[in-house]
Amino acid sequence: LTATSPLxxxxxxxxxxxxxxxxxxxxTAVTVASKGKVDLAIGVSFGSSIQIALFVNPxxxxxxxxxxxxxxxxxxxxxxxxxxxxxxxxxFLIWNGRTNYLEGTLLCACYVMIGYVTKSRYxxxxxxxxxxxxxxxxxxx
Amino acid sequence: xxxxHAATPTTxxxxxxxxxxxxxxxxxxxxxHLTDPCPSHEGPVREHASLFARLNLCGKYQTLAVTxxxxxxxxxxxxxxxxxxxxxxxxxxxxxxxxxxxxPKPRDHLHSKIATLRAIALSSWANLLLVFLPxxxxxxxxxxPPIVTxxxxxxxxxxxxxxxxxxxxxxxxxxxxxxGALLNISFGNIIEVIMFVIAxxxxxxxxxxxxxxxxxLVNLLLILGSAVIVGEFQPLxxxxxMANAQALAxxxxxxxxSILIPxxxxxxxxxxxxxxxxxxxxxxxxALTLLVVYGVYLTFLLRPRPRYGILSDTxxxxxxxxxxxxxxxxxxxxSRLSRxxxxxxxxxxxxxxxxxxxxxxxxxxxxxxxxxxxxPPLHELLDESASxxxxxxxxxxxxxxxxxxxxxxxxxxxxxxxxxRSRSRSLNSTRRFRYRDIAERYGSxxxxxxxxxxxxxxxxxxVHANSAHGPVISxxxxxxxxxxxxxxxxxxxxxxxxxxxxxxLLKGVACLWSxxxxxxxxxxxxxxx
Numbered sequence: 317l318t319a320t321s322p323l324x325x326x327x328x329x330x331x332x333x334x335x336x337x338x339x340x341x342x343x344t345a346v347t348v349a350s351k352g353k354v355d356l357a358i359g360v361s362f363g364s365s366i367q368i369a370l371f372v373n374p375x376x377x378x379x380x381x382x383x384x385x386x387x388x389x390x391x392x393x394x395x396x397x398x399x400x401x402x403x404x405x406x407x408f409l410i411w412n413g414r415t416n417y418l419e420g421t422l423l424c425a426c427y428v429m430i431g432y433v434t435k436s437r438y439x440x441x442x443x444x445x446x447x448x449x450x451x452x453x454x455x456x457x
Numbered sequence: 458x459x460x461x462h463a464a465t466p467t468t469x470x471x472x473x474x475x476x477x478x479x480x481x482x483x484x485x486x487x488x489x490h491l492t493d494p495c496p497s498h499e500g501p502v503r504e505h506a507s508l509f510a511r512l513n514l515c516g517k518y519q520t521l522a523v524t525x526x527x528x529x530x531x532x533x534x535x536x537x538x539x540x541x542x543x544x545x546x547x548x549x550x551x552x553x554x555x556x557x558x559x560x561p562k563p564r565d566h567l568h569s570k571i572a573t574l575r576a577i578a579l580s581s582w583a584n585l586l587l588v589f590l591p592x593x594x595x596x597x598x599x600x601x602p603p604i605v606t607x608x609x610x611x612x613x614x615x616x617x618x619x620x621x622x623x624x625x626x627x628x629x630x631x632x633x634x635x636x637g638a639l640l641n642i643s644f645g646n647i648i649e650v651i652m653f654v655i656a657x658x659x660x661x662x663x664x665x666x667x668x669x670x671x672x673x674l675v676n677l678l679l680i681l682g683s684a685v686i687v688g689e690f691q692p693l694x695x696x697x698x699m700a701n702a703q704a705l706a707x708x709x710x711x712x713x714x715s716i717l718i719p720x721x722x723x724x725x726x727x728x729x730x731x732x733x734x735x736x737x738x739x740x741x742x743x744a745l746t747l748l749v750v751y752g753v754y755l756t757f758l759l760r761p762r763p764r765y766g767i768l769s770d771t772x773x774x775x776x777x778x779x780x781x782x783x784x785x786x787x788x789x790x791x792s793r794l795s796r797x798x799x800x801x802x803x804x805x806x807x808x809x810x811x812x813x814x815x816x817x818x819x820x821x822x823x824x825x826x827x828x829x830x831x832x833p834p835l836h837e838l839l840d841e842s843a844s845x846x847x848x849x850x851x852x853x854x855x856x857x858x859x860x861x862x863x864x865x866x867x868x869x870x871x872x873x874x875x876x877x878r879s880r881s882r883s884l885n886s887t888r889r890f891r892y893r894d895i896a897e898r899y900g901s902x903x904x905x906x907x908x909x910x911x912x913x914x915x916x917x918x919x920v921h922a923n924s925a926h927g928p929v930i931s932x933x934x935x936x937x938x939x940x941x942x943x944x945x946x947x948x949x950x951x952x953x954x955x956x957x958x959x960x961x962l963l964k965g966v967a968c969l970w971s972x973x974x975x976x977x978x979x980x981x982x983x984x985x986x
Contacts, residue, residue, distance in 0.1 A: 334672040338680065343619075344618060347618065347619060348622055348626065352691045357685075359701070360641055360642055362677070363642050363705065366708050366709060366712065368649075368676070369712030370708060370711075372646055372650055373747065374743070375748070376650075376654075377741055380662070383658060386733070389718075389739070390740065407706045410703070410705070411703065415697070417689040423678045
């Protein structure tokens with residue numbers, strides 16, 4: 317990436333905020349799926365992703381337009397590639413009409429890989445950033 | 458409202474019967490149902506009702522057959538199960554009539570509210586952990602070790618999430634899975650939108666972009682994957698609505714495309730100035746397009762189930778397709794599932810009036826005409842008050858009236874040769890709701906099953922087991938609960954976010970999270986890559 321897109325920002329966005337912000341959906345989907353309501357679980361997880369892609373994304377672009385920020389739908393190469401890969405995987409898995417633990421494992425593995433790549437990208441700046449971090453001192457070994 | 462009838466039977470019209478693996482072994486030819494006997498003749502009302510039921514069955518099964526062949530060939534559609542109630546009665550064996558007549562005790566508003574609160578409080582044992590909620594927020598405000606804050610908030614999220622899931626399930630049972638899921642994710646995403654707008658104001662465009670992609674990834678991969686894995690541990694087979702899932706998959710492809718195009722534009726243009734402005738213009742244009750697409754998608758989801766506003770509009774114009782069947786159907790559908798049934802009633806009339814307008818279903822026309830001819834004024838009154846969504850009290854009164862009225866006439870449980878194989882295969886109420894969803898989405902009248910008088914009200918094992926945790930609170934209460942719990946979950950997540958401690962299990966994640974309290978814009982440029 318270029319100097320205009322610091323990895324740290326992209327990392328915070330890509331991993332931290334979504335996990336925290338989607339905690340409600342996560343636990344709802346898992347709870348509901350554990351009761352056998354798989355349609356509801358798919359509606360929550362898949363539907364949330366669709367809502368972000370089709371509603372929140374353009375909404376943020378338009379709000380950025382109003383605020384005179386250069387918010388675009390160009391999310392960077394890494395983000396775009398991961399998103400395309402994830403969408404391909406999910407689209408392949410969703411088409412057979414039933415689910416099993418293999419598919420769930422595949423999905424989770426895909427996310428773990430993305431998180432790992434993001435983490436290793438982040439490692440480069442981590443040492444520098446931790447010196448600035450309030451919690452960083454707490455975390456340093 | 459109807460939260461306090463613990464002893465009343467969980468009754469369920471055997472509407473969406475379980476089907477086998479998507480073949481047509483359950484499909485009955487429509488003509489077979491046309492000749493179904495309707496043995497209930499207990500007075501003029503009953504006779505009319507059975508007459509209308511026959512008409513209804515004709516219309517319904519023609520429509521369903523068409524729907525089945527043309528739209529969803531893989532799924533078999535629900536058909537009525539006519540069963541004697543004594544076979545399937547579980548709650549109080551041997552005394553169906555007594556339980557059917559279980560009198561709805563008159564309660565005032567206060568009592569119903571208390572009952573709702575009790576139902577919410579007793580919905581899960583995890584609600585005991587709610588004491589950690591104020592503790593978590595207080596530790597977030599005060600200066601305490603971050604690990605305390607994190608643990609308090611993480612524990613507080615557990616009951617909040619269970620409440621959230623409970624509210625979502627209530628709404629989903631009430632209004633269908635799509636609406637339930639939509640409400641749930643909407644409140645979750647509204648909070649995210651607020652977060653993003655704040656970040657955008659502070660010029661963290663990369664954070665916002667990363668969070669948008671990250672949210673999609675988390676939802677698509679982590680949440681879906683863990684839900685699928687967890688769902689593997691419950692006994693039912695995980696089969697879902699293919700039509701819905703495929704629509705979602707296509708929408709996902711479109712949204713990925715909309716993100717791919719600016720990227721390709723970004724990498725194909727050479728001049729940087731020109732490239733940025735081109736990407737910006739393209740993004741704004743496609744943002745508008747995507748909003749239109751989302752509006753169409755919402756319409757697609759919600760149109761076959763019109764809102765109450767539409768109902769009141771159409772009511773005034775079109776003859777009410779009325780409710781001869783309603784009191785009879787309500788005789789045994791007391792208490793727990795009565796909300797579901799009532800929902801079907803309302804939309805039943807609603808859909809019929811819409812249908813007579815749209816005239817795409819020829820089969821339903823005679824039924825509507827016949828119904829509107831014979832509707833007695835009392836039922837008009839009853840149904841009108843019942844279809845008013847806002848007026849809970851009136852609705853309650855109406856229910857009481859119906860039940861009181863129908864008490865001298867216990868429902869006639871007709872037997873039919875087609876009902877022999879039913880019990881073990883009707884265990885999956887999720888599927889039943891799902892079929893109702895499919896049928897509603899594609900405009901068929903499957904939920905007419907729920908109100909057709911010849912369809913017998915049968916106690917259903919699966920639903921009975923299911924409704925132990927099932928929805929018992931009213932719709933507004935569920936919505937309020939959903940809003941409150943999602944707000945509180947977001948608050949807890951937010952409080953615990955900047956203070957992620959050194960948790961050994963989550964060490965890697967915790968290390969990553971430690972950046973959250975860094976103000977990125979305050980970093981000098983050499984800290985950026």
